[in-house]
Amino acid sequence: MVMANVLTLARRPRGVPVPADFAIERRMLDCPADGFVVAILYASIDPAMRTWISGEDTYRQPVAIGEAMPALAIGRVISSRTRAFPPGALVRGAFGIASHAASCGEQVTLLPPMAIDALPHHLGVLGISGLSAWFGLVDCGALQPGDRVLVSGAGGAVGSAAMQIAQIAGAEVVGVAGGAEKCTWAMERFGAPVLDYRGGDLAGTMRSALPGGADLVFDNVGGVFLEAALDHLAEGARIVVCGGISQYGSAERHGPSNYLNLVVRRASMRGFLVHDFAPRFPDAVRRLARWHQEGRLVGIVDIERGLENFSGALAGLFSGTNRGKRLLALNPELL
């Protein structure tokens, strides 16, 4: 029996989440027969969480009021009734935002033993963020060497992976991010232009950075970025829509008013969900891990601490305070 602190949804947020939208409950956890209890070390903080708690119909059931907040997380098994996940093992699964979780092992990945400071990357560049960038660019976007690629949210978890993967693949890459300071930081990290969508005249800076237009657009943001990108497509351009953080949780949603440029430019816009590629995750991780080991694909992580800081950590994704993959560290005594 373990006493767990579990973050639950107290009410549906209006706009940006605030602490009062959530509660922390203490729950007694039993180790399930053929299962285990895990102490969570890092939980993944994702923009999509904002849509899960909004009550709208998406690709998953909305989180109900009073329900534990779901999240992908990495932890260490502390008690077990199954040989598949022995005590001490590092595991990744949908354990939620909590100090501890009980699991029967369903959709849980056993991670190899590793140094503690390598763990965060298995929720970032070697986890769903890196995989989203990989399958979005390569499969949905049919990325080719020499493509002129435009990446939104270039300073975020998926965008920073997309910037680097496109470079590794021989593409000419231009990023877009929010705020001069973040853009400077990102330009130094990636050695590529990163345009500030808050700086005004995004259309003009896009024209200067990619005079011939974009062959491939990887978008996590929507809004102002997507409209500017639609005005700056090369013939036959492909837009890959991974998400649209500017639209999540906003009462009034805006579609790209210039979507008919898809006709003029003979272009396409395609959405995808990375989980559809799950059977191919091991092969993709093998590739990403090699570049990661070689130092060509750098994992950028941004770590907040403690259950009580969840709403702020999530809200920060929408104001853009994060640099790379945002995680919530829990059980610091185990790190």
Add this chain to the structure above:
Amino acid sequence: MVMANVLTLARRPRGVPVPADFAIERRMLDCPADGFVVAILYASIDPAMRTWISGEDTYRQPVAIGEAMPALAIGRVISSRTRAFPPGALVRGAFGIASHAASCGEQVTLLPPMAIDALPHHLGVLGISGLSAWFGLVDCGALQPGDRVLVSGAGGAVGSAAMQIAQIAGAEVVGVAGGAEKCTWAMERFGAPVLDYRGGDLAGTMRSALPGGADLVFDNVGGVFLEAALDHLAEGARIVVCGGISQYGSAERHGPSNYLNLVVRRASMRGFLVHDFAPRFPDAVRRLARWHQEGRLVGIVDIERGLENFSGALAGLFSGTNRGKRLLALNPELL
């Protein structure tokens, strides 16, 4: 020397075109060396004309003030200095909205001799309208037998061709058009459900007509239709954007606010310009002509008469007064 009446752009229309936006000029035409003069019999009236005269940047140069109004047309050669296009020959080319035109034969198609009442179809179901439906559905939309297909503008030139081609290809087809009377007319023509987007609850009628969602959406309209379609996609659906008549000439343009359904449904939205498929037109026309001859692909034409009625004929496309392909008949004494 022939005296021609030529319709020119007098000013840029605001909203729906009115007669005063155009002028009729008399111009003396010489027969060019190695060219010919054609008496125009039918000119094609197309929604895209509204964008050509708006001054905006599209896939072609905007029509300048004072410039002759471009249009695809069919006519009969009345004087010639080339054996390729002898007097009496039927020809199709970008002759414009005019009584007569001089041509050097560039991008002009020599049509076989045919009965006069077969001519209009060579601007409709056997012309660009039918070809737009064909390449949009088959190439861009990867139409497969059994696909659940949603077609907007089902009573229009391209939509009516798309309805029939999709049926011939073994698809389950549902159309959408504007107004109860037009929908009833279209349902009788096609033997398929045609929903009224002006009738309210388009989402509900879509759900009833295609309970599992649409695999393929062929859109010429945008606006309310496109939003409803995006809310009604089957997994992996393809949206083919051929045009967006609801957006042409409107001061305020609206993108689909629910475009992120592309992500949730793993769907794509692709634009195309039929002219890119020009090398394959003869093969496509051969297929369409066979079905046309068999009576399986019916050409529906809607003929207005006289240069002075051009603006009304064009405006009617936006209020939806047309049934099928709208043409302007000229030189009635030659018909």
